[in-house]
Every structure is written in structure tokens, then in C-alpha cells.
Amino acid sequence: MNMKRLLRIFGGSTLIAAGLLAGCAKAPADDPRRPVLNTYADIVLATYEDTLKAAKALDASVDALLAAPSEQTLADARDKWRAARIPYDHSEAFRFYGGPIDGEGGPEGQLNGWPLDENHIDSVGAAYNAAPGLNIVGNAAAFPSITPKLVSEQNEAGGEKNIASGYHAIEFLLWGQDLNQTPDASGQRPYTDYVVKGDPATDVAARRGQYLKAATTLLISDLQSLVTAWTVVDDPAVPSYRRDFVTGDVYTGLKRMLTGMVGLSEVEMAGERLAVPLLSGDQEEEQSCFSDFTSNDLQANVAGIKAVYLGRYERLDGSVVSGPSLAEFVAKADAMVAEEMKARLESTSNQVAAIHSPFDREIRQDNTEGHARVQAGADALRSLAISLGRAATALGIFMSPIQGSGD
């Protein structure tokens, strides 16, 4: 097993292999691609740091909204939510290989669970559960205090997952359900939903505010755990995912990078986020269905893939994190595949950017042009996944058939 793996790693590098075979006395040189893992770890860390920073800004805007609910403070909180999504969307290229985000005990489900059990959180219509007692916000007896711990527990309760936390719970609490009153409208929650009128222990507006704050608090602690996992730890006695990643088996590290990109492009984006909405016929079959931010999410997902492949990430403050990249080593190994990857990244970016916003209009049954744009995006992402598979082959890396599910 290990020998095979070694052969795969060094297969393309005849010089080193020759050195090994000749029995030269020096210790075998390390895989020259190891610096790619360092670049990746730097980009992952920078992305999560940006994600955390943007989430803290969102949390501060929620404080301002709850302190003085108004059109303005609500609008500002919504802006901060949109801004917070972008770096998180980038970071989704770091999923699908069982890393800190979605390995055992990872926070992915709690951060980004979808679809949301919105009426488990709060009332969604006068006719149904506006009555107290049928949701967390409305049921002060069953849920006397709404804390990050409660929100976290609810997310797991009941036959596996109850989706009640993370970005989309916050989105629901800021926008409300998108009832499509006008064709381009997103959720229309009024700021008065946060104007407290009575005892904060039982008043639904106060309790809604407590839920919102609990959800942003939980978001921050989950993101902090990801920053921690990817931060450089000098003390060798302290366990560190990052250290294990950058000093561990290079083949495994590169495969994880590729798996994350392929998983996001083919399984998650082309499959779940584009093909599924085209099929379901449901206008709200979209990740950010309350805010209508889905088209922006999709573009930022592609940007995350590019950052990983090209080894270059532009931070929120405009500074750039870059270094030796997969792209460089693919170019050395197979110029044609490198060219193909360049073209595919370009065309995928363009096709996904061509999907109009709001996404829910694109997928309406009667919007044939919208369907065609979404279909073209899905096709481009599948092609990208195929090209990434070829890039992996050029690097001597064997991808599993699902190409997005682990080592």
C-alpha cells in the first residue's frame, strides 16, 4: 500500500526515482510538492479568518438591531449577513474530505444546514403556528431561555438533524419567509418583529431577538474552531490539524485539496444546488431562499475553487495570500491538462456568473431562459470536475468515483 503510494507520488519524477534506485547515500528528498500544502493551509486560514471577521461584524450589527430596531438597523444587519456569506462560500471548497469543517464532530451542519426547519424556530403564518407553544420562539414554557447551547441542541434533536442554526437560521430571522409578493422580492420581515412590547421573558419579539443573538454567537464560536484548527501551532505537544496536514503525506494532502474542489463542483453545486432546483419545480429550492442571495453564493463558491487551484486568495482587506500551487505542478506534469483547466475555470466562472439574481426567478417553471442558464452552469461545473479529475491523474493522484468524499 505505502509502496504503491510512494510510486504514485514519485512516478512523474524520474530524477528522484533514479536517485532512490541508485542507492544514493543521502536521505530521499521530500516531495517537491509539499509547499503546495503550505500555500493551501495559508489560504484556508486566511479565508476562515475573513469569515470569522465578517461574522463578528454581523454579530455587532445584530446587537445594534436589537438595541434599537429600525429600518436602518435591520437593513444594516442584512448587509452584514450578505458580506459574511462571501468568505464562507469561498471556504466550501475546503469541505468533502473529512477535514475540520465536516469531519467527525465538525460544525458544517450547524453552520450551514439547509433546508431550514423555520417553523420550528418561529411562527411563519398567522393561520398556523403563530399561536404560542408550537415553536421555540413562541414556547416560553418549554424553552425558558434561548441560548447558543439551546440552539445547538435543537439542531441535533429529533431523529438526526433538525435544522435550526447557522447562516440560514440567521437569514430567516433577518428576512422572514420569501412569499414572492412581487416577482423580485425576498423575505419582507418588518423591523417591528424585534420591537419588544412586554416582558422579555415571554414577549415573542424579545425572544426572537434572543434567538437571533444566540445564533450569531454560535456561528462565531463554530468559525473560531475552524480558525484554530488551521492556525500555526508551534508547541509540538499541542495537537494541530494544520501541522498534520502540511507535514503529513503529500499525496493525501493533495488528494484532499482536489477532493474538496471536485466535491463542491460536481456533487454539491452541479448536483444539489443546480440540478435539484431545476427538477423540483419549487421556487424556493435555493440555499439562500429568504434573502435571495443564492446567485452570489454560487459565484463565491467558484471563486473558492479557483483560489485553491491557483494558490492565490485575495483577502477582504485586499491583501493577497499566495504561493506554490496545484496549477504550477499540473503545468509541469501535463501542459495540455493545465491549459484545459485554465479554460474550464474561466468558462465555469462565466457560466455561473451568467445566472441571474434572484435565483428563484431563474428556476421558475415558466422561465425557459433561466433554466437554460442554470443548466449551462451545472454542465460547466460537471466539466470542471472532469478536468479536475484529469489534473489529479496528471499529478499521479487516484480519485474515487464520487470524487468528493474522503481519502
Place this chain on the structure above:
Amino acid sequence: MTPLRWPGVALLLTAGLVGGCARGPDVTALLQPQSGGDTTVHENSRQAFSQPAANLVSADRATFFVGNAFFNSPWVVAPASASARDGLGPLFNARSCDACHNNDGRGQPPLPGERPVSLVFQFSVPGTGPNGQPGPEPTYGGNLNPFAIDGVSAEGTVRIESRELTGTFADGEAYALLEPNYVFEDLGYGSFAPNTEISPRVAPAVIGSGLLEQVPEAQILEWADADDRDGNGISGRANHVLNLTTQQKVLGRFGWKANQPDIAHQTSAAFSGEMGMATTLRPGQNCTPAQTACNGAPTGGSPEISDEIFDRIVQYQRTLAVPARRDLDNPAVKTGAKRFAEAGCSGCHRPELKTDAKAVLPELANQTFHPFTDLLVHDMGPELADYRPDGEATGSEWRTPPLWGLGLQHLVNGHTRLLHDGRARNASEAILWHGGEGAAARDAYKAMSKSDRAALIAFLDSL
């Protein structure tokens, strides 16, 4: 792995005893690397059961990932913005297929203090069905739902009190088995009707379902030997069940008692009974007349899962790959294959099946594959009986479960629990639980030397 000191001698002796022939059984079919024919994938990870069939054409591969999305993600309470995905419950065992068939693999009994998720308890009362057959429990329905949406009472939970049974192999080595007893607690709707029959059923792995579905019915019926005319102690029977679409009785081949004819029926039964999701095949909510809050709760439409989505979920399961065999060069695995055949295991756990030339998908047509099942029900004796008839299957009959993927279960699901209720803690215990038609094979296993038993387990681990 313990090296075998005298494999040649052991082989000669056992083969001589069983076959009356010095060469031993032909185990070629038991050692084929491509368990799933051309669909086979080479994947030894946590995701070993979650791969698209290796031979899928690109359009079917795209469909696979659509179905995959719905198999994995949770259904939500109605009314929700994501209206294609709402309608969960009101009563349910799990919110997603993946909750029970985790990573497309096998479920297990709940740990102490947990509500059961991937272990389902089916209920029936004798003689209350339309033609005198068993009908559902009048208050709780067809199975226990340990969870409910807000505003509706859950049906209850279960505590498992296991009794340890001990025994010894012929060589004197002791073993212990756990016999479960179920205590139902926290019942939301009062006590069960008298005479309620209860059958615990753990969620099986989903891999290779499409291949099993596409084996010609005539082929399976050919193996049925209800009266044991060949005198080998094995009398496989077919369970004939109703196809809800055609209203014809057809061969059952899925479920622990082969009580579902195809993947669509199996899937709609799970949606209805365990997730509370209505499909065209099984419309309506899973509430009994006595469950008023359940009946009054909002639904996610009719059906709650559209036909388009349902078809993709069925197609997904149909095209889930089977992982390839491992360690076939290991001498212990080869020896284990011989012991498996000699002990008579392959009488029911048939190594080789073939799909129809006219399969529903070209990728599944004419595939020779190796599931280790005959898809028939067999009497497994009082040792495993649930005493609850299911269609034509009696209270002690169970369908031979496929064994493919067995050695990867620990990696995929983090446990090695086996049998219909997950009572066996590993493959050895599962063999030791066999009774009835499986008693002779069990006794053969008990009589084996320690190294032969280890070889048999090594063989099972290679599956």
C-alpha cells in the same frame, strides 16, 4: 492474521467428510473481485458504500447526484419555504434516509438512553386485516415512531434489556451472545392492543440494490424448494407480495422478510412509515384515527414528495455501486471460502447471481455479480424468530441478507452489528445465532478449528 499451520491437512479432512472428494469444493464464484459486476468500485473509505456505479453513463451519473442530494438531506416540517422538501412526520423515526442508512450503510440498535432511529419496530395484530391477515396496531399503526413534529406527541421509545447466553465451540473456546428484550416506554398513546406482534428491523445497507432488483423472478423461484425435495435441509421459499401499482402478487425481494417487491415499494414504505412523507405509491399521513393532533397537522402537499423527486431517489439507490473485494490473495481468505462452501453457507448465501438482459437501465443489464443471497426466505428457527408473520413469510422466516460489503461496514458505519435487530456484535456471533435451516452451517462453524474459524471470518471480511 494467524498463519495456518496445516491448511492442506485440514482441507483434505473436511473436504473428504463433506464432499467425498479430495479436491474440495469449487470456490471460484466465492472469490470474484468484482462483487457488483461492472458497477464495482474500488473504494476502501468511509464512503465505500456511497459511490455511483463505475459504469454509469454521464446522464445517469448526473441523476445519481440529484438522488444523492435527496437521500442525504433532511425533510423538514411543513409549511417550509423549501416546499419540495417539507411534510416531515407528523410522526417519524428519522428525518432523512441517511439518518438510518448512514453513508448508505447499515443501522444499529440505540445506545442506552437514546431513542431508536435506525432500528424500527413493526407492529401488527393477527386477524385484523381485510382478508384475515394481520393488520396494523389500531392506535400506533404499522410501526413505532419515536419522534414527532412540534404539537404532536411522539409514540414512545424502547429500552433494550439484553440477556447474555453462553456457549462453547467444539475446541472448548467459550463465546457469549446477547439476546435482546424490548421494554417500550414513554408511550404517547396508551398501551398497545393485546396480541400485538412486534418485529424489530434494523436498516440494511443500500449498495447494489439495482442489481438485486433486476435478477429475473424465474431465476429466484427456481431456487425455491419449499418442501426441501433435494433433502439438503434448506427449503427456501418465496414471499409473494402485492405490487401496489399493478395490484398483482409478485415476488418480494427487499426487506428483512422480502416483503417489498422493488426499490420503489421499499422506499415509499420507508417514507410513509418512518419519515411520515406521502408519495404517490403510499399517499396520506401515517396517523391512525386515534391520533388526532397528528391528523390535524399541516401536510406538505399531496403527495409530499413529487414523482420526479421520488424517481430520482429510487434511481440513486438503483445505481449505488458495490465495493470490490479485498485481500483475495490472502491464503486465509481462500481457505475461508472453502470452509464457507463446505459448511453449506452458500446454500442460502448464494455467491453468484445474474441480472436480466432487459434491465431497467443498460448499466445493470447482463451483470454477473456476487451478493451472497438467494433473495428467498428461510426458517431460521426459534433462535431468531420474531413470531410475526409478514405476507407469506412466517414468524421464523427471514430473507437471506446479502453479505457484500461486510468487511467495510466497520469503516463505513463505525460498528459491526448484524442480523435483523442488530443483536450480533460481529460476524461470528451472527453465524452462531443461525438456527432452523441455518443450524447445520452454524454447527459446522462451531466444529471448526480456531484457525478455520479465523479463516472463515477473514473470508467474510474480504467481502
